Amino acid sequence: MTIVPRAVSRSGALRHEALFYRDDDDYVTGVRTFVEAGLASAEPVLVVVPEPRHEALRRAVEAIAVPRHAVEVPREAGDGDKPEVRYVDMATAGRNPGWIIPGILHAFLAEHPTTRVRIVVEPIWPGRAAVAYPRCVQHEALVNLALGDEPASILCPYDAVALNADVIADAASTHPVLIRAGVPQGSAGYGSPEAVVDAFNRPLSEPPLTPSTLLFDRAGMAGMRALVAALAGEAGLAPDRVADLRLATNEIATNAVVHGGEPAVLRVWAEPTGMVCEVIGTSVLTNRLAGLLPAAPTSEQGRGLLLVNHLCDLVHVHTTDESTTVRLHMNW
Template sequence: MIMRHEAMFYADDEDYLVGVREFIDGGLAAGDPVLVAVPAPRLQLIRRALGAAASRVRLLDMARAGRNPGRIIPAVLHAFVSEHAGRWARIIGEPIWPGRPADVYPRCVQHEALINLALADRRATILCPYDIAGLEPAAVADAVRTHPFLVESGTRRASDGYTAPESVVASFNRPLPEPSDPPAVLIFDTGELPAVRRFVVTIAELAGMRDERLDDLLVAVNELATNAVTHGLGPATLRVWRDGDGLVCEVRDGGQMTDVLAGRIPPAHHSEGGRGLMLVNLLSDAVHIHTLRTSTTVRFHMAVNGVG
């Protein structure tokens, strides 16, 4: 592994700034490209601390750029490293913070584990801050499992609890909760994709979804439905329901998803496949997957009026 993936434990703002400033200043002094993707309050703290040097750092609000943990690797990390191919990239990424909705926490941990596979051969150091005063102890324990290196009070060490990424991903491969209200259901097979699209359009329009957002929904559903009838066994099932300010779409087929990096790595330009699940990750506000030997369920949430 060339890439270095570190978890930085901090207890307060001062602790946080000392750790991130050392990382950023070291990168700028070395002439390395630097990306910081953290929640907006932390972003403001870093911007003020950097002063004029902030213009030399790419700053992203992780609550928006990483609202779906499944899009962080392809749209943030992989994109930045690829943009600066041949140079050593320094990235601060904080995907887990106090107050983040609990339902996406398992996807955040899987994301952290998959960084170690997706970017293993890339020239990059990725530092992930963890608020040990505000997060549950389980989140800190998971950080130890998903990061080969740990940083605390300025001291770096190898993680004794580091666990194989595939094992971490499998530990969060859990059945998805059932919707509180009965969903609309459509069973479909090869040749019935137009019916799938009509089914979804009717429900989405009744929910008030329009224009580009509706187009995004149709692209995501079409990709999942196409994958289901191409790679699954027998008919597939589509379920759609309202959830708060958004729609949830779920496709279940009879196949097993064995590639833990599916949807995380952009395929080669000459490839004719491999884009379906990645498009779903890029367009959706959250994506949840549960796979068994006999079935795979992919569920995504999309806010009716934009970012959830």
């Protein structure tokens, strides 16, 4: 994993829009219009949506006539004279909402340090696991904080028919601009990103079964790691995934005992989708962007939660005035 902090070489400001589409044609038209505007301005384009959408979007984009001035930019092999349009499967690359900002958005910005970029990002769609939804809403709000000064235009499609009214209202609260039937307008429901993030800082549900529990301190870290590996291996998690879960849990556990009082609490259990490890410590995480921004090359801190977001399929963080709970999901 290499995430390089972006050195912005010219001024720019984020434009963060929600596209409310009602059917497939509306979806393709809205995305195509957004991409076409980027290609006309020689802006590299990244499309991060569920893979079943890729074919229709590729066909629509291939039909776009690109002005000659727009071809003198980096382009993907096989794209001929068209500026770069890259497609990424959100269901895979963005399965952990906490990895979208550092691993997808910041990474694409870092590849293009001298030009504005244009990105389609669909973090919430019908069929997305409900357990990830709070983190997805927090992600959308945090985009406005993490990338607010970046030269980027970001379009987030939302299915206005299949998604319920609460989801659409949450989208309006996290996007300054809304697009309906091709018409952009300011969002009357747009709220403070900090307030939205805090509103979704909700207590986590209790495990479906009684978890294995361990109190540990700094001297007990080796035993903690061994327990995670043993329980995950016995449950059938693949060896490489066991190693990733052990490493991720160790990062969170280390923070818990170094920055909080000892002991901390480890809970481990299996769910139908995979293994879950939870660490509860007495330190309070106050940085809303922790684990979402690349660490400076000279910094000795700021990489632990970033690594955890890279390794895990879902990461929940819940804070109170007295504690921080971090729950790690590793799928089978």
